Amino acid sequence: MLKNGHVCPKKGGEVMQGIFSKENIEKILDYVSDAVQIINARGKIIYCNRASAKLDGVEQNAILGKHVLEIYPSLDEDTSTLLGVIKTGKKIVNLQQSFINYKGESITTVNSSFPIKEGEKIVGAIEISFNITQMKKLTEKVVDLQTKLYKGATEKRKQLKGTAKYTFSDIIGNSRVMRIIKERAMKASENSSSVIIYGDTGTGKELLVQSIHNYSNRFNKPFIAQNCAAIPNTLLESILFGTVKGSFTGAEDRKGLFELANGGTLFLDEINSMPLTLQAKLLRVLEDGFIRRVGDVKTYDIDVRIITAMNMNPKEAVEKKLLRKDLYYRLNVLSIRVPDLVERREDIFDLSYYFIGKYNSKFGKQVNKIERQVMDIFLTYAWPGNVRELQHVIEGVMNIASDDIITKDDLPHYFAEKKVSIGWGKSERKSLRKCLDELEKALIIDAMASVRGNVTNAAKRLEIPRQTLQYKIEKFNI
Numbered sequence: 001m002l003k004n005g006h007v008c009p010k011k012g013g014e015v016m017q018g019i020f021s022k023e024n025i026e027k028i029l030d031y032v033s034d035a036v037q038i039i040n041a042r043g044k045i046i047y048c049n050r051a052s053a054k055l056d057g058v059e060q061n062a063i064l065g066k067h068v069l070e071i072y073p074s075l076d077e078d079t080s081t082l083l084g085v086i087k088t089g090k091k092i093v094n095l096q097q098s099f100i101n102y103k104g105e106s107i108t109t110v111n112s113s114f115p116i117k118e119g120e121k122i123v124g125a126i127e128i129s130f131n132i133t134q135m136k137k138l139t140e141k142v143v144d145l146q147t148k149l150y151k152g153a154t155e156k157r158k159q160l161k162g163t164a165k166y167t168f169s170d171i172i173g174n175s176r177v178m179r180i181i182k183e184r185a186m187k188a189s190e191n192s193s194s195v196i197i198y199g200d201t202g203t204g205k206e207l208l209v210q211s212i213h214n215y216s217n218r219f220n221k222p223f224i225a226q227n228c229a230a231i232p233n234t235l236l237e238s239i240l241f242g243t244v245k246g247s248f249t250g251a252e253d254r255k256g257l258f259e260l261a262n263g264g265t266l267f268l269d270e271i272n273s274m275p276l277t278l279q280a281k282l283l284r285v286l287e288d289g290f291i292r293r294v295g296d297v298k299t300y301d302i303d304v305r306i307i308t309a310m311n312m313n314p315k316e317a318v319e320k321k322l323l324r325k326d327l328y329y330r331l332n333v334l335s336i337r338v339p340d341l342v343e344r345r346e347d348i349f350d351l352s353y354y355f356i357g358k359y360n361s362k363f364g365k366q367v368n369k370i371e372r373q374v375m376d377i378f379l380t381y382a383w384p385g386n387v388r389e390l391q392h393v394i395e396g397v398m399n400i401a402s403d404d405i406i407t408k409d410d411l412p413h414y415f416a417e418k419k420v421s422i423g424w425g426k427s428e429r430k431s432l433r434k435c436l437d438e439l440e441k442a443l444i445i446d447a448m449a450s451v452r453g454n455v456t457n458a459a460k461r462l463e464i465p466r467q468t469l470q471y472k473i474e475k476f477n478i
């Protein structure tokens with residue numbers, strides 16, 4: 001590839017050759033944040049980019065021409081992924097590796113290594129490494145802190161405060177759909193079956209998960225949450241199942257989240273981001289009821305309730321091959337969809353006043369009313385960020401509110417300019433019928449709220465017969 005000074009241009013021509021010249025490619029690779037290293041068939045390093053030299057703790061030039069094991073004395077023929085690829089001719093993808101660099105620093109990377117062939121002959125290997133040292137340290141720190149937190153705390157509920165802080169009484173919203181959801185979730189608290197909670201961002205999934213744990217008989221046992229999208233796959237496995245010393249270089253004896261959550265609840269958020277191979281291991285654990293730390297032969301019995309969450313319909317996740325079908329059936333004993341805020345506009349009123357109360361005490365203010373015009377905007381806005389967005393809008397407004405009433409002037413300008421924007425959130429296209437239905441529903445909710453739920457008075461306000469209003473209230477599930 002770089003050996004002859006050119007990367008094969010698909011179509012010839014001097015311009016292409018110029019662009020793909022060795023110098024240009026090297027310049028580009030020096031700006032890449034991942035480390036790139038190339039060795040020849042004898043294991044000598046013939047190229048490394050700037051990130052690679054930094055990782056190794058030496059100058060770029062000092063590495064060139066040296067044998068891999070000279071640069072990485074903590075590795076050997078068997079543990080070096082680059083040498084492994086030369087030996088087998090097979091690529092290695094996303095393998096975690098730890099080594100001590102020239103400066104004596106312990107480095108952990110995720111490596112992908114590929115053989116470079118000329119015909120059938122292996123002439124070298126290229127490796128791309130992603131440095132996860134900091135992330136590994138941080139995630140291990142979190143696990144260590146959780147270990148400390150739960151040490152001996154199982155019987156002392158007080159010490160567990162702050163892990164799962166929400167309960168059902170913190171879930172605001174009296175709409176029919178929210179009442180049904182809370183009821184289902186309370187029922188789910190009675191046993192230890194797996195639950196999948198899904199819904200768009202900011203709808204309150206985590207709130208629901210914590211409430212289920214706190215309402216269950218596991219309430220005084222650990223509640224541990226892990227976002228499966230937040231850390232690299234290789235780390236996720238060791239964080240979940242734990243490691244034993246020497247299972248790979250740099251590994252230590254460390255409990256995983258399954259062991260830490262024993263007796264309690266493990267919340268796996270964004271489970272559809274977990275790689276399918278790890279999903280298979282998770283399924284095994286759930287079926288067998290025991291775990292094995294990475295690199296260990298011993299097994300540990302565990303009793304952990306699993307609650308998962310994701311922002312798409314789990315069936316869709318299965319269709320898109322983001323969630324294994326067998327795991328889906330195992331996890332989906334009960335599934336709860338948390339609807340978008342616009343599907344339960346009647347909750348906007350209660351939520352708004354709830355957040356006002358919250359920020360009154362936080363900011364030492366005495367706001368107690370929302371101007372009618374503002375509530376109209378709230379009730380018709382599309383809320384793509386759902387309850388979280390409403391909360392942030394109110395927080396912002398409460399920062400500047402000087403009176404006891406929130407007026408249109410307090411709103412961010414994009415709100416103030418807002419006319420009715422029913423249903424046109426995100427990129428979805430809705431029919432005129434659906435938009436009109438949403439508008440009608442919002443106006444009815446608004447009218448009902450303004451007369452404290454009295455149907456007769458609301459009908460008068462809307463200038464429609466009482467029976468018509470009654471019919472529409474039922475039709476829209478208000």
Ligand SMILES: Nc1ncnc2c1ncn2[C@@H]1O[C@H](COP(=O)(O)OP(=O)(O)OP(=O)(O)O)[C@@H](O)[C@H]1O
Nearest residue numbers: 170171172173200201202203204205206207387388
């Ligand atoms: N029904 C509700 N009552 C009170 N507060 C709520 C409600 N729903 C959501 N919130 C608040 O909105 C914020 C977002 O909620 P949460 O973190 O549970 O959302 P999520 O569905 O997990 O979102 P994401 O998918 O982005 O992680 C939190 O501050 C939460 O307290």
Ligand SMILES: [Mg+2]
Nearest residue numbers: 205206269309
């Ligand atoms: Mg969440």
